[in-house]
Amino acid sequence: MIPRAGAPAGAAGTASAVPPVSPVVPVGKDLLGLENLTASQIGLILDTAEPFKEISERQIKKVPTLRGMTIVNLFFEASTRTRISFEFAEKRLSADTVNVAASASSVSKGETLVDTARNLEAMRIDMVVIRHGASGAARFLADRIDSNVINAGDGTHEHPTQGLLDLLTIRDHRGPIQGRRVCLCGDVLHSRVARSNIWGLQRLGAEVAVCGPRSLLPNAIEEFGVRVFQRIEEAIEWAEVLNVLRLQLERMTAGYIPSLREYNRVFGVTREKLERAPRDILIMHPGPMNRGVEIDSDVADGPHSVILDQVTNGVAVRMAVLYLLAGGKPELAEAAKGER
Amino acid sequence: MADQIVELYGAENLVLVGIQRRGVQLSERIARIIDEREDTQLPRGALDITLYRDDLQTVGPRPVVGSTHLPWALDDKCVVIVDDVLYTGRTVRAALDELADFGRPARIALAVLVDRGGRELPIHADVVGKVVDVPSGDRVDVLVSELDGEDAVVIVPRRSET
Amino acid sequence: MTEGQRSKVKGQSEHTQPILLRGGRILDPSQGLDTVGDVLVVDGQIEHAGTSLGDVRRDDNPLEIDCNGQVIAPGFIDVHCHLREPGREDVETIATGARAAAAGGFTAICAMPNTDPVTDNQAAVGFIVRQALRAEAARVYPIGAISVGQRGEALAEFGEMVGAGAVAFSDDGRPVVSAHLMRTALEYARSFDVPIADHCEEPTLAAGGSMNEGLVSARLGLKGVPNEAEEIMVIRDILLARRTGGHVHLCHMSTKGSVELIRWGKERGIRVTAEVCPHHLTLTEESVEGYNTNAKMNPPLRTAADVAALRAAVRDGTIDLVATDHAPHHYDEKEREFADAPNGIVGLETALGVLLTHLLHSGAVDLATLIMRMSVTPARVFKIPGGSLKRGNVADITIFDPLHSWIVDPAAFRSKGRNSPYAGARLTGRATCTIVNGRIVHNLDVR
Numbered sequence: 018m019i020p021r022a023g024a025p026a027g028a029a030g031t032a033s034a035v036p037p038v039s040p041v042v043p044v045g046k047d048l049l050g051l052e053n054l055t056a057s058q059i060g061l062i063l064d065t066a067e068p069f070k071e072i073s074e075r076q077i078k079k080v081p082t083l084r085g086m087t088i089v090n091l092f093f094e095a096s097t098r099t100r101i102s103f104e105f106a107e108k109r110l111s112a113d114t115v116n117v118a119a120s121a122s123s124v125s126k127g128e129t130l131v132d133t134a135r136n137l138e139a140m141r142i143d144m145v146v147i148r149h150g151a152s153g154a155a156r157f158l159a160d161r162i163d164s165n166v167i168n169a170g171d172g173t174h175e176h177p178t179q180g181l182l183d184l185l186t187i188r189d190h191r192g193p194i195q196g197r198r199v200c201l202c203g204d205v206l207h208s209r210v211a212r213s214n215i216w217g218l219q220r221l222g223a224e225v226a227v228c229g230p231r232s233l234l235p236n237a238i239e240e241f242g243v244r245v246f247q248r249i250e251e252a253i254e255w256a257e258v259l260n261v262l263r264l265q266l267e268r269m270t271a272g273y274i275p276s277l278r279e280y281n282r283v284f285g286v287t288r289e290k291l292e293r294a295p296r297d298i299l300i301m302h303p304g305p306m307n308r309g310v311e312i313d314s315d316v317a318d319g320p321h322s323v324i325l326d327q328v329t330n331g332v333a334v335r336m337a338v339l340y341l342l343a344g345g346k347p348e349l350a351e352a353a354k355g356e357r
Numbered sequence: 358m359a360d361q362i363v364e365l366y367g368a369e370n371l372v373l374v375g376i377q378r379r380g381v382q383l384s385e386r387i388a389r390i391i392d393e394r395e396d397t398q399l400p401r402g403a404l405d406i407t408l409y410r411d412d413l414q415t416v417g418p419r420p421v422v423g424s425t426h427l428p429w430a431l432d433d434k435c436v437v438i439v440d441d442v443l444y445t446g447r448t449v450r451a452a453l454d455e456l457a458d459f460g461r462p463a464r465i466a467l468a469v470l471v472d473r474g475g476r477e478l479p480i481h482a483d484v485v486g487k488v489v490d491v492p493s494g495d496r497v498d499v500l501v502s503e504l505d506g507e508d509a510v511v512i513v514p515r516r517s518e519t
Numbered sequence: 520m521t522e523g524q525r526s527k528v529k530g531q532s533e534h535t536q537p538i539l540l541r542g543g544r545i546l547d548p549s550q551g552l553d554t555v556g557d558v559l560v561v562d563g564q565i566e567h568a569g570t571s572l573g574d575v576r577r578d579d580n581p582l583e584i585d586c587n588g589q590v591i592a593p594g595f596i597d598v599h600c601h602l603r604e605p606g607r608e609d610v611e612t613i614a615t616g617a618r619a620a621a622a623g624g625f626t627a628i629c630a631m632p633n634t635d636p637v638t639d640n641q642a643a644v645g646f647i648v649r650q651a652l653r654a655e656a657a658r659v660y661p662i663g664a665i666s667v668g669q670r671g672e673a674l675a676e677f678g679e680m681v682g683a684g685a686v687a688f689s690d691d692g693r694p695v696v697s698a699h700l701m702r703t704a705l706e707y708a709r710s711f712d713v714p715i716a717d718h719c720e721e722p723t724l725a726a727g728g729s730m731n732e733g734l735v736s737a738r739l740g741l742k743g744v745p746n747e748a749e750e751i752m753v754i755r756d757i758l759l760a761r762r763t764g765g766h767v768h769l770c771h772m773s774t775k776g777s778v779e780l781i782r783w784g785k786e787r788g789i790r791v792t793a794e795v796c797p798h799h800l801t802l803t804e805e806s807v808e809g810y811n812t813n814a815k816m817n818p819p820l821r822t823a824a825d826v827a828a829l830r831a832a833v834r835d836g837t838i839d840l841v842a843t844d845h846a847p848h849h850y851d852e853k854e855r856e857f858a859d860a861p862n863g864i865v866g867l868e869t870a871l872g873v874l875l876t877h878l879l880h881s882g883a884v885d886l887a888t889l890i891m892r893m894s895v896t897p898a899r900v901f902k903i904p905g906g907s908l909k910r911g912n913v914a915d916i917t918i919f920d921p922l923h924s925w926i927v928d929p930a931a932f933r934s935k936g937r938n939s940p941y942a943g944a945r946l947t948g949r950a951t952c953t954i955v956n957g958r959i960v961h962n963l964d965v966r
Contacts, residue, residue: 065419068405068424071426077459081408082413129855151858152740152857153741153856153857154856171740172741173741174740175740212740237734241738340419
């Protein structure tokens with residue numbers, strides 16, 4: 018007899034061969050952030066996303082994998098792009114989706130987050146994708162309902178699927194993340210995309226830097242283990258990848274920076290500044306872009322930009338996350354041992 | 358098996374599609390034999406049926422999804438699905454569903470290296486390498502040198518890994 | 520003592536049975552007393568505190584309480600509490616707060632005025648005094664608002680409120696933003712010889728913050744409140760106390776920098792006193808991990824360096840006293856996204872246990888100092904009765920077992936508030952019997 022390595026005892030296949038199962042610890046009930054994931058868990062999600070890319074290239078962009086599952090997109094903050102991306106991911110896996118926008122729900126009448134979630138759960142929702150303006154809101158929900166919870170952005174804390182699709186995009190264009198030099202440019206203080214990226218990149222062994230006005234960097238930023246560049250020119254000199262963060266207009270009115278014009282002059286990514294780069298730098302942006310503020314159009318639309326690839330990868334990564342979280346129950350696997 | 362396929366369906370409009378994982382290697386070998394003998398360049402594809410399985414909810418940790426690669430239009434072709442072992446028939450059922458999402462072949466046939474009986478669905482193989490009779494609890498695994506370092510057919514009795 | 524206070528002390532003492540506390544460790548820093556012995560209480564006053572009285576038979580048949588293994592101390596006084604009556608009786612009443620205080624070993628508490636309506640006039644002060652009498656538990660002294668409605672504009676009527684029983688003034692809950700108002704309040708308060716207690720928070724620095732500014736807040740994506748928000752107001756208040764000769768009392772100090780500034784002020788003879796809460800002596804910003812709203816309060820939990828500085832300050836007296844800042848909130852209000860949850864935790868029933876476990880038993884502070892900070896000094900600073908077991912003093916006594924091991928169960932609190940970060944914690948040390956004005960208002964065995 019030849020011992021079969023890596024196959025779980027009794028896990029049934031649809032044929033006599035046992036499907037290869039990843040030995041990585043499963044991601045768990047929820048995806049709340051990248052800070053506490055291991056390198057292999059992140060690797061599993063990225064590897065799982067690869068085959069899902071192909072489905073979006075088919076004519077019939079649908080597989081029956083999550084058929085019969087109900088997923089609620091609970092968005093307390095307006096967001097077209099992220100919500101649509103999740104919706105495509107859900108529908109391409111044949112799940113039923115329900116979109117709840119905070120203004121349309123009873124939340125505006127003062128219903129608490131807990132009650133909203135419990136009401137949805139009582140309707141037998143399988144998964145909730147939540148975007149909320151308060152840091153910690155996704156964790157708050159996940160601790161209180163049994164459904165899987167996916168964080169689509171909580172306050173200024175994390176946006177894990179964005180971090181993952183950014184990692185996948187870098188990997189596609191520049192190979193393994195280990196040792197890659199990635200600089201996050203802009204308002205790191207208020208950016209959940211920045212935090213998820215920093216943690217995801219560090220987990221996979223990249224060298225991470227940030228660049229932005231000091232008033233928009235957390236006071237404790239050095240303790241994150243990242244380099245800090247005061248000038249965009251220094252970042253361009255050093256980096257292989259620039260991930261340019263969106264500058265919100267409110268920051269100006271709140272007094273963090275004097276004007277958008279100065280921000281663009283000093284910190285904006287422009288063609289002339291990029292031309293002095295010693296290497297071919299990948300340009301990324303989570304969107305939506307403020308053209309002419311943090312990034313100029315000729316850069317965003319230029320040859321170094323992979324911004325549209327990020328969008329494509331977004332759907333694949335979200336499909337992978339949905340697939341991995343909507344896992345079967347191991348007890349049922351025991352019961353189904355060897356009978357198929 | 359290669360000869361049988363050509364005999365039954367001819368080499369025109371033939372597409373060989375292997376089911377991940379070892380069906381792909383077997384399909385590649387058969388295609389090469391046919392190419393040599395018939396002087397053709399048969400289109401080959403690979404099909405991963407994980408996302409079409411009917412038991413995803415019970416199988417435990419998520420199976421790894423392999424790649425699916427069907428570069429040719431399937432309409433009007435004769436598609437021969439190649440797999441290593443035919444048992445309950447559920448894998449083939451999943452493959453048929455998946456192929457339907459890609460197009461409408463003129464016909465679909467099934468070629469398997471080992472048929473071990475125990476069907477749970479009305480599926481039959483058109484081309485069979487060998488029929489074996491094995492108690493329902495045991496497993497039949499095919500090893501291919503490309504992946505496992507050797508070619509072999511192995512019978513694994515029930516409970517040997519509990 | 521005001522007329523109001525005096526009559527209250529006298530009125531309750533009739534018809535109470537004398538009490539004889541046998542064989543406890545009597546620890547009274549007000550007279551340097553630390554001895555095993557007996558305490559005799561008659562007519563609401565201390566008749567004797569010291570050497571054992573032996574088997575002397577008394578005609579008045581005193582209730583004997585065996586205090587073997589217990590410490591007998593002058594009653595603890597908490598000068599900073601939030602009792603939510605009037606306005607939020609669903610969350611706490613004066614009665615439940617007074618009973619919670621007694622259960623925690625406190626014989627007196629001071630109630631902050633940020634009620635609804637605000638306690639900014641003599642009628643409101645009188646209401647609190649009357650409600651407290653009805654509760655028949657710990658004493659409750661009202662603190663009046665500095666400004667009308669705590670709006671930070673017009674000075675409230677200090678004189679009338681003092682006459683009705685107010686012992687200090689504060690706009691706590693909020694800072695006094697206007698330096699001019701703070702100055703005027705300090706000057707005006709001199710006429711009545713009462714302290715002005717300030718909640719030190721510079722509003723523009725602190726705006727929107729929900730925890731300490733540092734690495735944890737950066738990781739959790741929460742806006743932080745820097746130390747300077749407190750320290751800027753601390754030095755401002757100290758300087759104004761110097762200018763006016765008034766007495767400023769600084770509420771709930773939380774930073775190392777504040778301690779340094781207070782030391783500076785005291786070295787110059789400025790009339791500044793300061794308090795610290797048990798949670799700022801034992802917890803750090805790491806308690807917020809997981810977005811735990813029971814670790815959310817104002818000022819926030821800071822770093823280990825701040826905790827160490829505050830402990831040293833309690834030891835050397837730079838911080839004069841310990842207060843709880845007892846702040847009950849409804850479960851629903853705390854069961855919210857972190858940034859939206861209200862600030863504050865309850866503390867009356869855990870203060871003694873927390874301090875004994877983490878400060879006494881860890882060796883950070885000795886017991887005499889602790890009792891000094893919890894009883895002797897609060898009485899002296901706020902000029903209220905108690906704080907001593909000298910013969911003839913009012914019989915406000917706290918008896919506690921410093922080795923009693925127990926697990927904090929908020930469901931068993933006398934307070935209506937359950938919001939405590941110590942839920943489930945094992946503590947060593949607990950009040951076993953609380954006596955106010957010669958009457959037992961709490962007894963652990965009888966519960």
